[in-house]
Amino acid sequence: MASLYSALEDWEQTYTYAMKAVEIARELGDIPIEAASYSKAARAKANLNQYDEAKLLIRKGMANAESSGQPIIICQLNNALGFTLMREGNYREAIQYYEKCLGTIKDTDSFDLSISALYSELATCYENVGEYEKALSSYKNYAAILDSVRSKENIQKFTEQTMTFEFEKKQALANAEQDIKDAEAERIKNQQYFRMIILGIILLTVGLIAFLQYRGKQEKQKANLSLQRQKFKVENTLSILKSTQSQLIQSEKMASLGELTAGIAHEIQNPLNFVNNFSEFSDELVDEMNEELEKGDIEEAKAIGKDLKENLAKINHHGKRADAIVK
Numbered sequence: 001m002a003s004l005y006s007a008l009e010d011w012e013q014t015y016t017y018a019m020k021a022v023e024i025a026r027e028l029g030d031i032p033i034e035a036a037s038y039s040k041a042a043r044a045k046a047n048l049n050q051y052d053e054a055k056l057l058i059r060k061g062m063a064n065a066e067s068s069g070q071p072i073i074i075c076q077l078n079n080a081l082g083f084t085l086m087r088e089g090n091y092r093e094a095i096q097y098y099e100k101c102l103g104t105i106k107d108t109d110s111f112d113l114s115i116s117a118l119y120s121e122l123a124t125c126y127e128n129v130g131e132y133e134k135a136l137s138s139y140k141n142y143a144a145i146l147d148s149v150r151s152k153e154n155i156q157k158f159t160e161q162t163m164t165f166e167f168e169k170k171q172a173l174a175n176a177e178q179d180i181k182d183a184e185a186e187r188i189k190n191q192q193y194f195r196m197i198i199l200g201i202i203l204l205t206v207g208l209i210a211f212l213q214y215r216g217k218q219e220k221q222k223a224n225l226s227l228q229r230q231k232f233k234v235e236n237t238l239s240i241l242k243s244t245q246s247q248l249i250q251s252e253k254m255a256s257l258g259e260l261t262a263g264i265a266h267e268i269q270n271p272l273n274f275v276n277n278f279s280e281f282s283d284e285l286v287d288e289m290n291e292e293l294e295k296g297d298i299e300e301a302k303a304i305g306k307d308l309k310e311n312l313a314k315i316n317h318h319g320k321r322a323d324a325i326v327k
Helices: 002-007 011-028 031-047 051-068 071-088 091-104 113-128 132-208 213-295 298-326
Strands: none
Touching: 002 011, 002 031, 011 031, 031 051, 031 071, 051 071, 071 091, 071 113, 091 113, 113 132, 132 213, 213 298
């Protein structure tokens, strides 16, 4: 409920439900949820410009967050404090908490929209203190994560469309199988009618054989010819049904292959997005590092080199993920 009201920017209700979550989590002994709820309540207070109350809530949540040992929860509290300081206009102090937040999750795969927003807010702080290169770097991280999330959403939409198509295909196959069963039942019914007709012809022939022997013989020949034609027709229909059944089995195999292909594409695309995004970002960092070296700013070049090394580690990590999926 707090998250929903936060999306609606109703900060009073966000705070009310976040504090209810704090109380319930405390009763259940769920320390991480209690800390996360304090974080959400603090952001609501910051949006209401009640900065002292927000900081008090963050201090309460920080003790729980550190005892939980969960990087994401610690990051949320530091993020909330950085946001509060930024809203308060204390940009330089806010930067250290935003960076601390990023430091707690640097070894995780937590690249969602909330982390993207963190980079955006950090870029704003750097801009306001005049560190424009770092502001640009943070904004690039924000854009890279946002692109990755959007790509993930596009893959999900494609997968859903594929699954819908496969479901409709299976439904069509099921209908076709039912049509085959109906045709088989109709064929059996026709056979029964045909046998009854033949039996009637035989009985009639036996009754009239005494005075219509010659004519009865002709009728018998005609009946045999009709029987052969019906037999050929039935055999031809059965052959068509068997061929249709083979085609349906092949179609089902192709549908299964389609599902497998879509699943593999979904699994591989995710790490590849990270590899592509961080590769592009690393290429830009190399240009920036060369510029700093030409200027003679060795410290800044080393800082960029450190960022580049972290990006390469992430590229390696996600490359291994893709390799594991392929194997």
